[in-house]
Amino acid sequence: MKKIVFFLLVGFSFFSAVAQEKMMYGDISRKGVPFAKDPHVIELQGRYLMYFSIPPYSNKTGPENGWNIGIAESTDLIHWEKAGEITPVGEYESKGLCAPCVRVYNNKVHLFYQTYGNGKDDAICHAISTDGITFERDKSNPIFKPEGDWNCGRAIDAEVIKFKNQYFLYFATRDPDYKIQMQGVATAPGSSNFTKKDWEQAKNAPIMIPEYDWEGKCVEGASVIQKNNKLYMFYAGSYNNAPQQIGVAKSSDGIHWEKISDQPFLRNGKKGEWNESESGHPHIFETSGGKTYLFFQGNNDNGKTWYISNIEVFWNENGPYLKDKM
Template structure:
């Protein structure tokens, strides 16, 4: 081997080693079982019975009946994940697909909130619960929530996030304007003693609580994820439609209903050209590990305009009441 070839070989080895080290330190997860290529979206994480469980959307199987579904993975360190199950369609309202999971742990059960999919403006929020985090029993009143069609909403509800704050559970959802063009956030509420059934939910505000206004938000604000810090709620949300690029912003509220933006620019932007998330950094989930006190922002991304989708996370620090990305 010539000296020049040895130098090239050493450079390649160092490059590959550095990439391998990066991926070993950074969470990079995607399920390939349905398409034969990495494709997972909409991450949501809970800690249940000593392990981390992540629920995420998985795409339809080509040339087979059914639609989107929900996958389940587990981890002990929030970096390395293994798929352990799938939430299979069980009811007529799920036959066209269901996805975009949100979850919480209450009374020793995992409560899963998800949307029906493939029904246009009729898509709505559903609820199920599980004693093991894998096998779920549906709420008999499903779908549990969708707003009535009105002068601000076409009646669709997707991207559920349910969060307890003060004397209510708030259900944050995305809907569209009557023309079906602008995606925006709404919120419903239920009492703390709710079993999450349909009759417990009412609109907390009969209008959008956050809609696209900034240039980078395009025509879409969706995927709200909520965390409480020092008596205030912070909403991490996705701005703009997928691969536009979609990027992540932050808003804050004292009452869970009225919101203002913390930043005018994306908190987590899409990556630079050549990076794994150059097409977008989207659909956030903010997760706090109560044992360590650390906060992590989970999100989806890709660099091929949606041919593949990966899930990752980044640690979030808090300074003077505002979140910042860990350096």
């Protein structure tokens, strides 16, 4: 009888551990320590592909030594293996590229990303792939940067979603003094192939600004999902390690947004936890089976390392909610 109880306890502990297993991914190829930021995930050809920003090498120089984009693959959204990298091929991205948004439209994989290292001249670019690993650049790149005296001319953190028969391109920019990070939006027709000529700034003003204490001077990293006839935007509030935390807003038209709370949806961790320094730069992802996961970046050493993790998000009539706050 004692042996039966022992095996039952061991079995229970094993299955409990499996059920509680958390994703924790960091690319060690560039710095020798885990370092991956800005996640974005798609489901393609029977597997998941995650795209993320990877930093310059610690021991190399040259055009490949800026911020680039890494690719990892998984079958369970927990365990990931490196599958490739996207590195500079054009002069406009020679200083770096990062912050990927990846969507599958018309059986093609579309990558929206930002140039990096050009200050106020950083802009949004586009590339196409059939396998999700090798990409062909859009000849009209960069495809978008904002206009108007409300911003500095920079566009980063692209997010694209199709809604009501048009495409919405969300981006982060700064005020003319380069201090306040804000959200803007551009649109393109539903028939668009995403070239520069198709994008039109939808509002000559920010669609979201930092308002609450926890948002500091920054709202960025928009990730948008449609539920019924509404869009929900998961966004990062405050600059990295301030701490950055994640909020949620909702919209019926894609342009006018209402924050659903004055508190973060996902906070940074407590002292000593892996995400003590921040829980930031969200990506909301829905599987083909209808489950929703919030991917996000975090660390507990003020940015010496960076990990990507995820947490399942649930929905009711009031919007998204969490059962387990990491």
